[in-house]
Structure formats: C-alpha cells, structure tokens
Amino acid sequence: MRAPAFWLCIVVVGAAFIVLSRTFLTNEYFYFAGYVVLQYIVLSTAWNILGGYTGYTNFGTGAFFASGAYCSVVLHKLPGLVHSAFGLTIVPIPLPVMIVAGGIISGAMGLGTGYLTLRLRGVFFAIATLAFTIVVQTLIVNWDFVGGSRGIYIIRPPNAPLGGGYIQYLFTWMTILTVVSVGIARSIEGSRLGLGFASIRDDELAAEASGVPTLRLKLIATTLSGALMGMAGAPLPYYVTYLDPTSSFNLAYAVNAVAMPVIGGMTSWIGPVIGAILLGTIQQVATVTISSALNLLIVGLLLIFFVIIAPNGLVGLVQSWRRQREA
C-alpha cells in the first residue's frame, strides 16, 4: 500500500474508532484503560523510530514523556501566573496547544541527545540516555513551580469540548496521536529516510562512507522520536490529575517502550503496535485482577523471554513461519 492510501486508511480507522466508542461505550473505565494502551502504542512506535529503524537503544523514554507532561503543567499554571504578576486575565491554554508544546520541548531534547550520537554508539548511548533521565528528573525535583518532589495536583477543566466527559476528550486526542505516530512510522519505513535509517542500523561506518548523511539522519530520528514521546506525555497531567516526578519518570515507561517493540518486532511499524496492544492490555487486566507490582514483573519476564526465544519478535516469528511454509 502506498503512503497516502495508508494515511487515509488509518485516519478512517481512527475516526471510526472514536465515533464507535463514543456511540456504544458508556463505561468510563474503558476510556481509562484504553487511554493507557493507546499511549503505549505512541510511545513504543516513537521508540521504534530510533531503536528499531536506526538501531540506537534509548532507555530514556521516561525523560521525554515526563518532559511533555511537565510542559503541560507549566502551561496549565501559566494563566494564573500571568494574572498574579501582571493582572492580566488570559484564557486557559487548550490541550492541543499543550500537545504541540510538549512535542516541541521533547523534540528539542531529542535533538540534544542526537548530538550525543556523534561520539556514542551502542551500549554507551543507551547508558547515556539512562543518565539523561536522572538528570532531567533531578531538575524537575528541584523545580518548585511544577511541584518539585511533592508533586502537583491538576484540576481538569470543568467541561470538555466535543461533548462527553473529559476522559473521552483525552481518549480522542490520544487516538489522534496514535494515528499520527503510526502514520509517520509507516511512511518512514518505505521512504528514502527509512532506507537511510536502516543503513545506519546495519553499518554506520559503511553508510557514512557511501555518502549517507548519517548525522543529519540520526538527528531527525532522535528529534522525531523525542517529539512523539513528549506529545504522548502532554495529556498525562489531566489524565492522572496528580503528577509527581517518581511516577512520571518511572522506569516502567522505559521498560515498556523497549519491551513492546522487542516483543512485537522491531523492523516494521506493525511490530510496536502489536506489542503495545498485547502488553498494554495484559497489564491493564493484570492490574485490575492481580496487582500492579505483579503486572510490571510480567512485562520484565516477557521481555527477557522474548529477547532470548524470539529476538525478532512476533512479526519475525510469523515471517519465518511463512518462509518455512513456502520452502
């Protein structure tokens, strides 16, 4: 399928999803659970642009995600600040603006990490991203305006645009983000950009020698990946209504963002989507029926299990099974 046709396809699917869920689902819990699964689709797709396509392992998903969330906190508090400082009254900043702003902030951070790739490959890059998370977290912990280590309560706007409850509104936006990120991932895959990414993943030195502008491509990959993660984090304050550094920078986000593409398959756009739906749903079910600590254990164990047994994920398993059948 060509890229424009694919875009049309997923936009239709996304729109149908929103309309159908709003028509038939009245149970609010569905939206709470569905939001998390969709958020993980965005995160794992974003991770895969850098990790799967370009071959740079990012353990710092939490940093980009939480930066998006804290950017929204700042924008949320901004009207109040302006009012007390200058006596001006400005309207509360709408969610779409926050999503864009979160994307810009995290994208800029992604660009910064991109410059790290100048010198750092493989393991060193991965460790640097882990370190990056802690540095950003420490900055937030010491920043009182956004709540510091105590965390901050965010009050949702009383009425949501587009009708329905506020959680439906958040759910709608997360669906849109999902469509956008999956669309971007799919368009990259077959394009010149995707080929460039793949050449970096396979052999960066050879790619550079053949005239692939590796630095520019890596900067594009890190910026895009960071921006999508930040956008996924932007609605978080309104979703949780209480945001604190420990939970928003949680290692669970990084583990999930790595585990989902690894389990689904890292070489194509569908892998992270499958991984996120599978793992996200399992976690939601396990949280409700067993316990929330145990569901994290399941993710960790599945990650270990899959990297050992099926390093190319479910997509890889299906591909090799097809090949065997043809042969």
Place this chain on the structure above:
Amino acid sequence: MLGLFINAIVAGVLLGGFYAAVSVGVTISFGMLDIANIAQPAFILLGCYAAYIMNLYFGLDPIVTGVIMTPAFFALGMLVYRLYYFAFEKRGDQAIQGLAFFFGLLFVGEVSLVLVFGVDYRFVAASYIGPSLHLGIVELPFRMLLPCVFSLVMVGVTQLYLTRSFVGRAILAVSQDPGALQLMAASPTKIKQIAVGISIATCAVAGSFLIIIQPVEPSIGRDYIGRIFAICVLGGMTSFPGMLLASMLLGIVESLTATFYGPSWAPAVAFGFLLVTLAARPAGLLGR
C-alpha cells in the same frame, strides 16, 4: 567554613572508597569483557537484602554476611553468563537484544524485591553504625569508614587475583584477545563465565556495604547505574587504579555538592558527570 570543606572532602573520599566496591564488578564484566550488565545494581540490592535478612534473623554482621554470600552470588553470576552466552553471544551480534535482556533483568530484580520486601526503607543494626572517629576537626563516621576500608581490601584482593593467578591472567587475556587465548588451549567462554561469576560475587559484599551506609529500598539501585558506569568509563574501562581514581573523584564531587547545594542535587551531578565523560572523553582519565 574550612572545617565544612575539609569534612566534605573526607566524606567524599570515604564515599569514593565505597563506590570502588560497587564498580569493581562492572569494570570486570563491562570494562574487560564487553558484557554490558546494566542489571548489576539489582544484584547489589540482592546483596543488601541478603545482609538485611541475616542481620534481622541471626544478628549476623552485614559485612560477614557479604563475605559468606559470595559463593552463592558467584554461582548466580555463572548462571547469568550461561544464559547470556547461549541466548546472545553464541548467535553473534545482537547488542540491542543483549542490552534489553539485562534491562529486563534489572527490572525483574527490582519488582521482585518490591513484591517480597515492599517499598519501605530497610536497614541493619551493627555496633559501628552511629559513632564516629574524631581527628581534630575531621569527623570519620565508622559507618562510612569501615565500608571504605573493606572495599579497598576487596579491590586489592581482586587486583592481586587478576594479575597473579592463572585464571585471573586468563581473564585479562580474554579482555585483550579471545582468539589468542583459544590458541593457548583455554576456552574463552569458561574464563568469561568465571569472570562474570566474580563480577556478581562482588555484589554480595558491595550490597552489604550499601545497607550499612544508608537504608535501602528496591528502586535506589537505579541511582547506581549511572555512577557505576560513569566510574567504569571515566576510569578507562579496564584499569583498577583508574577506577579507584574515578570513584574518589565522583565521591568528592558528590559530597561537595550535597554539602554546599543540598543532597537533592547530588544525583544530577553524578549523572551529569557521566554525560560529560561520555561526550567529551570516552577513553577515560587513564585511558589509551
């Protein structure tokens, strides 16, 4: 002011001694053998909780527990390497998957500890936790001094073992040229297995130090990933003297930050240190 400064430096040196104990293992597994075991902190925490249990139920001294536990941790390390070897090294280049494996291990270790012990801070009881040695204006808390001294002993013993014994030299040889070792009729895999065993065994002792120095809860392990790898990289990957120097440096910088700017900034310093090291001087202080 001067007293505060001197005390901060001394505390930093003591902290650095402890950091050396924490980093020995990774210097062996990651620095020498290229096995990026980012799950090392999980094993250190396992050591903490082993010391905690033995202290709680048998009143055993944490450091004694640490030493007693080394064979068990050694066996655990060999097991982890076996798994790693069959899943990744044998299949060839699978760096991302190997890293994801250890990342998963780190996470599973942390969550398992949460499930068993909960998220409360645990600590041990020992006669030397609390009192300090006073030398003029310098104050040496025994809870820092003892881990530092024993850690230097442990680093020394490990260094002697690596340079004097046959197996130790073989480990150094694998780190330099596994192919050549094979020609000398020694199996790199077996040597690596022993090396990773030693690397994890040091976690038993380092864990007992950690729980003496501060109360422990499962997620504090993460804070150590950055420190450990910063020290390992800054120290030049393979060299123990370099590692010691880097540990002391990090300890002093952290201690100064905590004294003059407040402890909540200390993690940023450690990790900022790592980022700068990685970006500016990947070969380390004493590197080639």
